[in-house]
Amino acid sequence: MTPRPYRMGRRQAAVDKTRARIVAAARRLLLARRPTEFSLEGVARRARVTRMTVYHRFGSRRELLEALFDxxxxxxxxxxxxxxxxxxxxxxxxxxxxxxxxxxxxxxxxxxxxxxxxxxxxxxxxxxxxxxxxxxxxxxxxxxxxxxxxxxxxxxxxxxxxxxxxxxxxxxxxxxxxxxxxxxxxxxxxxxxxxxxxxxxxxxxxxxxxxx
Amino acid sequence: MTPRPYRMGRRQAAVDKTRARIVAAARRLLLARRPTEFSLEGVARRARVTRMTVYHRFGSRRELLEALFDxxxxxxxxxxxxxxxxxxxxxxxxxxxxxxxxxxxxxxxxxxxxxxxxxxxxxxxxxxxxxxxxxxxxxxxxxxxxxxxxxxxxxxxxxxxxxxxxxxxxxxxxxxxxxxxxxxxxxxxxxxxxxxxxxxxxxxxxxxxxxx
DNA sequence: GGTTGACTATACAGTCTGTATAATTAAATT
DNA sequence: AATTTAATTATACAGACTGTATAGTCAACC
CATH class of the missing domain: 1.10.357 (Tetracycline Repressor; domain 2)
Structure with missing residues (x-):
């Protein structure tokens, strides 16, 4: 019932890397020649990640864009x-x-x-x-x-x-x-x-x- | 081969009406609470017209929006x-x-x-x-x-x-x-x-x- | 009565959205 | 070594929108 204590330790590094890849992909896509190229699909593709991962990491399109601004x-x-x-x-x-x-x-x-x-x-x-x-x-x-x-x-x-x-x-x-x-x-x-x-x-x- | 001459006469009135309905629909939709409600589908629906008619009249989404601005x-x-x-x-x-x-x-x-x-x-x-x-x-x-x-x-x-x-x-x-x-x-x-x-x-x- | 042109009906193939559920995998704990 | 945790994947669904294409209806015109 009570979950066992768990520190992310060096797993965190991988997580951060994934997250950074996603934001970077969003960034590149927002710079694309065709403005409509930007989509969560596209971001996920270019970050070599599933769209589900994007939702996992950021919760929503909005929060991804907020993270990018930040x-x-x-x-x-x-x-x-x-x-x-x-x-x-x-x-x-x-x-x-x-x-x-x-x-x-x-x-x-x-x-x-x-x-x-x-x-x-x-x-x-x-x-x-x-x-x-x-x-x-x-x-x-x-x-x-x-x-x-x-x-x-x-x-x-x-x-x-x-x-x-x-x-x-x-x-x-x-x-x-x-x-x-x-x-x-x-x-x-x-x-x-x-x-x-x-x-x-x-x-x-x-x-x-x-x-x- | 050579098309017979054809004046739109009073047909034009109907055409103008349709066109006006479409622009008006676009206008209302751009004012919707949810900004994403605007779509050619939605415009056509609210103008009680087929999406094809919109393309017929304006050629493209872009030209419809230009017409609205005008x-x-x-x-x-x-x-x-x-x-x-x-x-x-x-x-x-x-x-x-x-x-x-x-x-x-x-x-x-x-x-x-x-x-x-x-x-x-x-x-x-x-x-x-x-x-x-x-x-x-x-x-x-x-x-x-x-x-x-x-x-x-x-x-x-x-x-x-x-x-x-x-x-x-x-x-x-x-x-x-x-x-x-x-x-x-x-x-x-x-x-x-x-x-x-x-x-x-x-x-x-x-x-x-x-x-x- | 034939012709023109606006509008409809329907379809296609493609993309995107948000959400859900179950499986995989590697690190962390015991 | 066995177990647990959490990130990530794999798929799927139902829905919506895009642009384009083809064939058809219909009233106004000639």
């Missing part, structure tokens, strides 16, 4: 946010904050776009992904709070919009580099905060393309 | 753009232009969101929808051109982004009214153009919520 977030240079928050200069902190997110979106652009689309088709996933954006909003509260007395909710929402993936994606278009997008976004962000336009330290290659 | 655009108060362009005051013209698009996005919010998602899953559709946005960009060139000597491409892209559905959708969130969103967007637009912040004539209910 992997991207873990890789995506978010550690640089430390730098931003440690900046003694508030304006520089803001610039670092913006640049960090632009680089994040940029590094997984196609995946983020398709992940979002999957979210629109699955409200649960949408909520899960939206929840992961809340700390971006919180960060904005902190960074903006150093430049503005008591940032209104409207202001935070504006900054949240300007640093969103959608703004990045539209602004980047087919040609603009991350640095160029950062420059444009930062211009808008500074404008919203009522700061002078020439921004602090930024790669000069993207400096002369600022809008306004 | 219907929205035709209804969506785009005629108000005349007003904007006829405004003698350039700043007021800008305000009208922004307000018109915010109202447009707002009136079909959920559909636009899901239409976009369908686009991400179908590159052909994405291109078709993107093409329909080009005249928004052209309009921005005109309206901005009245306020700025020779608007740079960067500037136009920024304005294009600020007036996009995505910006509207993110800013609107769960609670903001179209007028409130207009106020926020217009603030950003004016900032990008280097104009003073208090905007011209705008419903005062949304005036005091401007960011910055």
């Amino acid at each position: 992997e991207l977030a873990a890789e995506g240079g978010m550690s640089h946010l430390r730098n931003a928050f440690q900046q003694p200069d508030a304006e520089q902190a803001l610039a670092d904050y913006v640049a960090t997110f632009v680089r994040f979106w940029s590094s997984g652009r196609l995946i983020h776009r398709r992940l979002r689309a999957q979210g629109v088709l699955d409200p649960e996933l949408e909520r899960a992904l939206a929840a992961r954006q809340e700390w971006r909003r919180q960060g904005l509260r902190v960074v903006a709070g150093r430049l503005v007395q008591r940032p209104a909710d409207d202001l935070i929402d504006v900054l949240f919009t300007l640093t969103s993936f959608e703004t990045f994606d539209t602004l980047a278009g087919g040609t603009r580099t991350p640095a160029q997008v950062t420059s444009l976004v930062l211009g808008l962000v500074r404008g919203a905060l009522g700061l002078a336009l020439p921004s602090p330290t930024l790669p000069k290659s993207s400096r002369n393309r600022s809008a306004g | 219907e929205l655009a035709a209804e969506g108060g785009m005629s108000h753009l005349r007003n904007a362009f006829q405004q003698p005051d350039a700043e007021q013209a800008l305000a009208d232009y922004v307000a018109t698009f915010v109202r447009f996005w707002s009136s079909g919010r959920l559909i636009h969101r899901r239409l976009r998602a369908q686009g991400v899953l179908d590159p052909e559709l994405e291109r078709a929808l993107a093409a329909r946005q080009e005249w928004r960009r052209q309009g921005l060139r005109v309206v901005a051109g009245r306020l700025v000597q020779r608007p740079a491409d960067d500037l136009i892209d920024v304005l294009f982004t600020l007036t996009s559905f995505e910006t509207f959708d993110t800013l609107a969130g769960g609670t903001r009214t179209p007028a409130q969103v207009t106020s926020l967007v217009l603030g950003l637009v004016r900032g990008a153009l280097g104009l003073a912040l208090p905007s011209p004539t705008l419903p005062k209910s949304s005036r005091n919520r401007s960011a910055g």
Whole structure:
């Protein structure tokens, strides 16, 4: 009746490997030329695993996609946010904050776009992904709070919009580099905060393309 | 061999009716609680038509969705753009232009969101929808051109982004009214153009919520 | 009365979904 | 060494959707 105690020990390594293979497969499939190539069938096939294994590991399509997002977030240079928050200069902190997110979106652009689309088709996933954006909003509260007395909710929402993936994606278009997008976004962000336009330290290659 | 000449005459009325029923069904289904309810099967069912008829009329799923978008655009108060362009005051013209698009996005919010998602899953559709946005960009060139000597491409892209559905959708969130969103967007637009912040004539209910 | 073209009926082969049940296998425990 | 545990497989099911194809119905037109 009472189950015998059981430690996964080195079995865990195999489990982790399988899990990683599945997420990696999902990732590659979300990058496929044909967007519809993404399916649990396909993921399982490319991970050389049964579809049942995918359900076992993740429980649902939604949770697999959440895991994929989390992997991207873990890789995506978010550690640089430390730098931003440690900046003694508030304006520089803001610039670092913006640049960090632009680089994040940029590094997984196609995946983020398709992940979002999957979210629109699955409200649960949408909520899960939206929840992961809340700390971006919180960060904005902190960074903006150093430049503005008591940032209104409207202001935070504006900054949240300007640093969103959608703004990045539209602004980047087919040609603009991350640095160029950062420059444009930062211009808008500074404008919203009522700061002078020439921004602090930024790669000069993207400096002369600022809008306004 | 040579087909006998044939005018559709009053048969055309029936054809148009069928077509309209199909588009209307597509529309209702894109608004369904479950986003996945949308399918050609479902559309055909709700239009009391065979799936074959849908293919007959539109050729493909993509073209049906294009037709739906065009219907929205035709209804969506785009005629108000005349007003904007006829405004003698350039700043007021800008305000009208922004307000018109915010109202447009707002009136079909959920559909636009899901239409976009369908686009991400179908590159052909994405291109078709993107093409329909080009005249928004052209309009921005005109309206901005009245306020700025020779608007740079960067500037136009920024304005294009600020007036996009995505910006509207993110800013609107769960609670903001179209007028409130207009106020926020217009603030950003004016900032990008280097104009003073208090905007011209705008419903005062949304005036005091401007960011910055 | 013949012809045209919209719409229907039906079918096919393929893919995907979520769930269920039983079998396999290797590591962990005793 | 024998037993137990949990990951993974093997199959199956019922249902839905996709795009395409073929043949048929029917009312409007000539």
